[in-house]
Amino acid sequence: MRWVTHFAASTLSSLGELASAAGLIARWVAGRLMRLRPVLPSAEPPASAVAENQPPVFGRSPRARTRRELLTLASVAMGGIAGIIVAIPVVGALLAPLLRPQPPEWRQVGKIADFAIGTTTAVTFEDPSPLSWAGVASQTAAWLRRTSEDQFQAFSVNCTHLGCPVRWLSEAGLFMCPCHGGVFYGDGSPAAGPPQRALFLYPVRVRDGQVEIQSGPVRIV
Amino acid sequence: MRLLTAIWEWFNDRTGIWKLISPFLVHPVPPETIGLKAGWMYLFGIATLTAFTVQVVTGIALATLYVPSTANAYDSLKFITDQATLGSVLRGMHFWGASAMVLFVGIHMIRVFLTGSFKFPREMNWVSGVGLLILTMLMAFTGQLLRWDQNGVWSLFIAAAQAAHVPLLGDWLARFILGGETVGASTLNRFFAFHVFFIPALIFGSIGFHLYLVLHNGISEPPSAARPVDKRSYRTWYQQMIEREGRPYFPEAAWREIGFALLLVCAIVLLAALAGPPHLDNPPNPANVNAYPRPDWYLLWYYALLALLRPDFEPYFIVLAPLLGFLALFLVPFVSHSGQRSPLRRPWAPAIVLVAVLAIGALWRYGAVAPWSPNFAALPLTPEQSGAATGVVAEGASLFYAKGCEFCHTVDGQGGIRGPNLTQVANRMSAGEITAMIADGTSNMPSYVSTLSPEEMQSIVAFLESQSKPAKWGAARSP
Numbered sequence: 001m002r003w004v005t006h007f008a009a010s011t012l013s014s015l016g017e018l019a020s021a022a023g024l025i026a027r028w029v030a031g032r033l034m035r036l037r038p039v040l041p042s043a044e045p046p047a048s049a050v051a052e053n054q055p056p057v058f059g060r061s062p063r064a065r066t067r068r069e070l071l072t073l074a075s076v077a078m079g080g081i082a083g084i085i086v087a088i089p090v091v092g093a094l095l096a097p098l099l100r101p102q103p104p105e106w107r108q109v110g111k112i113a114d115f116a117i118g119t120t121t122a123v124t125f126e127d128p129s130p131l132s133w134a135g136v137a138s139q140t141a142a143w144l145r146r147t148s149e150d151q152f153q154a155f156s157v158n159c160t161h162l163g164c165p166v167r168w169l170s171e172a173g174l175f176m177c178p179c180h181g182g183v184f185y186g187d188g189s190p191a192a193g194p195p196q197r198a199l200f201l202y203p204v205r206v207r208d209g210q211v212e213i214q215s216g217p218v219r220i221v
Numbered sequence: 222m223r224l225l226t227a228i229w230e231w232f233n234d235r236t237g238i239w240k241l242i243s244p245f246l247v248h249p250v251p252p253e254t255i256g257l258k259a260g261w262m263y264l265f266g267i268a269t270l271t272a273f274t275v276q277v278v279t280g281i282a283l284a285t286l287y288v289p290s291t292a293n294a295y296d297s298l299k300f301i302t303d304q305a306t307l308g309s310v311l312r313g314m315h316f317w318g319a320s321a322m323v324l325f326v327g328i329h330m331i332r333v334f335l336t337g338s339f340k341f342p343r344e345m346n347w348v349s350g351v352g353l354l355i356l357t358m359l360m361a362f363t364g365q366l367l368r369w370d371q372n373g374v375w376s377l378f379i380a381a382a383q384a385a386h387v388p389l390l391g392d393w394l395a396r397f398i399l400g401g402e403t404v405g406a407s408t409l410n411r412f413f414a415f416h417v418f419f420i421p422a423l424i425f426g427s428i429g430f431h432l433y434l435v436l437h438n439g440i441s442e443p444p445s446a447a448r449p450v451d452k453r454s455y456r457t458w459y460q461q462m463i464e465r466e467g468r469p470y471f472p473e474a475a476w477r478e479i480g481f482a483l484l485l486v487c488a489i490v491l492l493a494a495l496a497g498p499p500h501l502d503n504p505p506n507p508a509n510v511n512a513y514p515r516p517d518w519y520l521l522w523y524y525a526l527l528a529l530l531r532p533d534f535e536p537y538f539i540v541l542a543p544l545l546g547f548l549a550l551f552l553v554p555f556v557s558h559s560g561q562r563s564p565l566r567r568p569w570a571p572a573i574v575l576v577a578v579l580a581i582g583a584l585w586r587y588g589a590v591a592p593w594s595p596n597f598a599a600l601p602l603t604p605e606q607s608g609a610a611t612g613v614v615a616e617g618a619s620l621f622y623a624k625g626c627e628f629c630h631t632v633d634g635q636g637g638i639r640g641p642n643l644t645q646v647a648n649r650m651s652a653g654e655i656t657a658m659i660a661d662g663t664s665n666m667p668s669y670v671s672t673l674s675p676e677e678m679q680s681i682v683a684f685l686e687s688q689s690k691p692a693k694w695g696a697a698r699s700p
Contacts, residue, residue: 098400100401130406135291135406141510162379164512165509173672176625180528218381220385
C-alpha cells in the first residue's frame with residue numbers, strides 16, 4: 001500500500017499548480033459569461049437593478065473580484081478535485097501490476113544428470129509470484145546449455161532483436177529466430193541477421209544435485 | 222394507426238425529439254453529391270461507420286461468451302468457434318468487420334485528401350478524422366491480441382520489445398504493456414479493458430464530433446478547378462449555393478448510403494460464413510518456442526518495414542517515424558488550407574497517394590511472403606533430388622539439411638528463400654570460394670568454421686557442385 005501514500009503525496013503537491021490553473025480558467029470563463037446577453041423569463045430587468053447608482057445586472061464590475069468570479073472559480077476547482085479523486089484509484093489500477101512486487105525466485109528445472117555435457121536443452125519454469133488465474137501464461141522457457149561438469153548457461157528464448165522465440169538446431173549448433181532471420185551461435189553470440197546483442201542469460205546455479213534458474217523479469221531489451 | 226400517431230405526438234411534445242433530429246435528417250446537401258458522377262465518392266465514410274457498428278454489435282455478442290482471463294481465454298475462444306451457436310460466424314464477422322473498417326478508413330482518408338475536402342472550413346473534420354484513424358489502428362492491434370493464442374502471446378512480447386525502444390520511457394512502457402515483469406495474469410485484462418471500454422468510448426465521442434462537424438460546415442461539394450477555396454468568400458458562396466440548390470440528405474442521399482451499408486454487411490456476413498474466422502493457433506504458452514508470430518494483414522506492411530530496415534535505423538522507425546507520420550497527417554490542413562481543391566490542379570496530392578499506396582502495397586506483399594524468415598518447414602532432400610543415395614554427395618545433402626542451410630537456401634526447388642538459390646552456385650563460384658563463404662559467413666549468414674569439420678565441409682561443397690556439374694561427381698554416385 002506504499003504506493004497509495006506515494007501517489008497521494010505527489011498528487012497533493014501538484015494541487016497548488018492545479019489551483020492556479022483553475023483560477024486562470026475561472027477568470028476566463030467569468031469574463032466570457034459577463035459578455036453574454038441572458039434570456040430571462042421576463043424581458044425587463046428587475047426594477048431595483050436599474051435604480052440610480054446601481055450597476056446594471058450584467059455589466060462589467062471593476063477589478064475587484066466579483067461574486068461571479070469567485071463562484072466560477074469554486075465550481076471549476078471543486079469539479080477538478082472531484083475528477084482527481086476519482087482518477088486516483090483508476091490510475092492506480094492501471095499501474096498496479098507494475099507496482100506489485102515480484103522478487104525473482106529460483107526454480108528447479110531438472111537434475112544435473114538430466115543434462116548431458118555439451119548439449120542445449122529446452123526447459124520450462126514458472127514466473128515469480130504468479131497470480132492464480134494466470135494459467136499457461138505463467139510459464140517461461142529457457143535454453144539450458146551445459147558447457148562442462150558444473151558449468152551451465154541459461155539463455156532466454158527471446159531473440160534480442162524484437163523478442164520472438166528462438167529455436168535451437170542441435171546439429172547445426174545454431175539458434176534461429178523465425179521472425180526476421182536472426183541467427184545466434186551456440187554460445188549465444190549473434191551470428192547473422194538483425195540481432196546486435198547476444199542472447200540474454202538467466203542466472204543459473206546447482207543446489208543439491210538440482211539445476212536451478214532464477215525466474216525474473218523477461219529480458220527483451 | 223391513429224393510436225400510434227397519438228402516442229408519437231405525445232412523445233414528441235414532451236421530448237421535442239423531432240426538432241432535434243430533423244435538422245440532421247433533412248440538412249441540405251449539394252446536388253452533385255447525389256448525382257451519379259460524384260455520388261460514389263461520398264459512400265466511404267458511411268462504410269467505415271457501418272463497419273464500426275458491426276464491430277460494436279458483434280463485439281457485445283462476443284463479450285457474452287469470451288472469458289478475458291489468461292487461463293481461460295483460449296478455451297472460451299475454442300468454445301465460441303466450435304460449439305457456440307453461430308459462434309464461428311460471429312467471430313468471422315468481427316474479424317472481417319475489422320478488416321472492412323481498416324480498409325474503408327484508409328479509402329475514406331485517401332478520397333478526402335484527393336478532393337481537398339480538408340481545406341477551409343473543414344480542417345477540424347480532418348483532424349478528428351486522423352484521430353479516428355489512430356484509434357482504429359489501436360483497436361485493430363488490441364483486438365488481435367484478444368485472440369489469445371500462441372500468436373497473440375508472442376505478439377505481445379514483440380510489442381513490448383518495440384515499446385522498449387522509446388527513449389527514457391521505454392522500459393516503463395514495455396512493463397505497462399506486459400502488465401508486469403513478463404506476460405502473466407494481468408496482461409490480457411488490460412487489453413480487454415482498452416479494447417472494449419476505453420478506446421470505444423473515445424471513438425464514440427470522436428465520431429459524434431466528426432459527424433457534428435459535417436453538419437456544422439456542410440458536406441463538401443465535389444472540387445472544381447474553376448473554384449479554388451477563398452477563405453473570405455467560401456462560406457457565403459456555400460451558404461447561397463446550398464439554399465439555392467441543396468437537396469435534403471434524407472432520403473435523397475441517405476438511400477444510397479444505406480444501400481451501400483447493406484452491401485457491406487452482406488459482404489461481411491458472407492465472408493464470415495465462407496472464409497470463417499481467423500485460425501486459432503496453439504494454446505498461448507510462452508514456453509512453446511516453436512511459434513512464428515505474425516500480425517494480421519493490416520499491420521503486415523509495418524512488420525515488413527521493420528524486417529527490411531538496417532538494424533541501426535530501427536529505433537528511429539519503431540517510434541520516431543510513426544510519430545512524425547501522424548504529426549504530418551495532422552498538419553495537412555494547416556499546410557494546405559485554401560486554394561485549389563481539384564486533384565487535377567494539385568499534382569502533389571495524387572503523387573503522394575500513389576507513392577504511399579505503392580510503397581505500402583509492396584511492403585504488404587513482402588510481409589506476406591516474408592523472404593527474411595527461414596523456412597523451418599523445409600524437408601531434407603531425397604536421393605532423387607540430390608542425385609546420390611550414398612557417397613560424398615549424399616553425405617553433403619544430408620548435412621545441407623542438418624546444419625540448417627536448407628532453411629535459408631533453396632536447392633532444386635526446395636528450401637528457404639532468405640538466402641540465394643544455390644542450385645547453380647558452382648557456376649558462379651569456385652569450390653574454394655564456396656568453402657570460404659561457408660567458413661566466413663556474412664552479415665546475414667553465420668560462419669560455420671567452428672561447427673564443420675574439414676570432411677563435412679568437403680561433402681557440402683561436393684554436394685553443391687554436383688547440382689550444377691553432375692558430371693564432375695559422376696564417379697561419386699553409386700548405381
